[in-house]
Amino acid sequence: MANGGPEIEQLIQLMARLPGLGPRSARRAVLQLIKKKDQLMVPLSAALDRAVAAVKTCEVCGNIDTASPCGICADPRRDNGMLIVVEDVADLWALERAGVGAVKYHVLGGVLSPLDGVGPDDLAIDGLLRRAPEFGEIVLAINATVEGQTTAHYVTDRLAGSGARVTRLAHGVPVGGELDYLDEGTLSQALKARTAI
């Protein structure tokens, strides 16, 4: 195949390993990069170099940032009122985008999954137990999947002796969601947790 030489072929193969890109869209993306070499390819290459050099995992909470402790842990406007426990850095970023307030986070780095060989020692649970006594409330914002809920139960049990108040996110109708498209579990939880208008 003479599709642009080994350098381009290798770039396509690496791009195809990104989530959301397959072999065909990776090829389109690389062509676009090459066509916009000065506006896109050169800046992206430089940004990747900088990110490779700068990226760190926060030793306190597990967030990804360019400093450790990360910008959130080091933020003086955040107090120790609420610690939100998430599976993944993406969940932390989603909560920050939602503007949930002056909270802190703890990234577990996954969920318990015996089938995939993920046990308690593979998650940042010890770190959570160390931090827990400093906080007034610990909110488990773990995904509402089977593994996520198993993990939430396990974490709740482990936190029992810490004295912290442990809560979880509310289940209910998503804002903008249509009842017709919701599963029965969500609907019955939303009815149970109904609030006065």
Place this chain on the structure above:
Amino acid sequence: MANGGPEIEQLIQLMARLPGLGPRSARRAVLQLIKKKDQLMVPLSAALDRAVAAVKTCEVCGNIDTASPCGICADPRRDNGMLIVVEDVADLWALERAGVGAVKYHVLGGVLSPLDGVGPDDLAIDGLLRRAPEFGEIVLAINATVEGQTTAHYVTDRLAGSGARVTRLAHGVPVGGELDYLDEGTLSQALKARTAI
């Protein structure tokens, strides 16, 4: 926003400009890059650096490669029997993947589009006219859009004096396609161009 510092935010913004990635999927892609730093982010950064340094546009045909003339133009197994004219490098690569044989190509770099200010001088038509007398047949493999067909007519007119035989790709039913989902234009063309079994 403390979503990972300016280096990461800038990387996300650049990734979001790739076709097929929006702001959300770019963020997911960057998180994946960071999580697989050694297996994915470092190699991708190096591959981009190498590609930035190596990529050239072929001065003969307009293909993108790491040499000029490109691997296709320099390939001694390809003769001057057939020159396939395409809009874009992506079309050239698609034909090469389809294994169309020992042909050569000419990339126009777009289609005529008065509304977008693309005239004949913006396309590689002069180069095509210079190359045309060397070839036995010139196949216009230009997309079957309105602009593409206008461009094909224009190129055919310009090639009239060159003595080369000018053809176009067949219209018809895509292999694996269902008649039910095809537009009337394709169906009527496929019937007109029917072949004996």
